[in-house]
Amino acid sequence: MAETSREIPKPLPEITPVTQPFWEAAANGKLVMQHCSDCQSWVWCPRPACVECGSEKLQWTQVSGRGKVFAFTVIREVVGRALRGFAKDIPYVTAWIDLEEGPRICSNVVGCPIEKVAIGMAVDVVFEEAGPGIFLPKFKPRL
Numbered sequence: 694m695a696e697t698s699r700e701i702p703k704p705l706p707e708i709t710p711v712t713q714p715f716w717e718a719a720a721n722g723k724l725v726m727q728h729c730s731d732c733q734s735w736v737w738c739p740r741p742a743c744v745e746c747g748s749e750k751l752q753w754t755q756v757s758g759r760g761k762v763f764a765f766t767v768i769r770e771v772v773g774r775a776l777r778g779f780a781k782d783i784p785y786v787t788a789w790i791d792l793e794e795g796p797r798i799c800s801n802v803v804g805c806p807i808e809k810v811a812i813g814m815a816v817d818v819v820f821e822e823a824g825p826g827i828f829l830p831k832f833k834p835r836l
């Protein structure tokens with residue numbers, strides 16, 4: 694078998710007790726994040742304690758999934774064996790999305806030509822199945 698024809702899967706997220714509620718919600722089409730009951734901060738990525746005040750009183754809370762592109766880059770090449778699974782997606786957009794509630798999440802912008810992606814573009818979350826029962830939040834332009 695030729696080197697280029699070998700199928701290399703994309704790496705999948707490691708689901709831990711801390712992140713499990715996030716992945717369960719994503720599988721149900723809901724974007725949730727931790728919200729601190731003590732200082733009212735959003736905590737993203739999932740953690741066992743609040744990054745602002747150290748409280749462990751974190752509540753998984755659904756967010757709107759509505760946001761705007763804060764920054765983005767177009768991936769045109771993958772380097773290294775571990776990332777080769779992404780080669781078939783090239784070119785694709787990796788972006789920081791500012792959610793209406795405040796948190797900033799790194800994801801992909803999908804569902805539009807890459808030349809249409811712009812800073813400040815309004816986007817909505819969509820979920821793409823990346824593996825059995827694993828759904829990744831991605832963002833498409835708001836219609």
Ligand SMILES: [Zn+2]
Pocket residue numbers: 729730731732733734743744745746747748
């Ligand atoms: Zn806090």
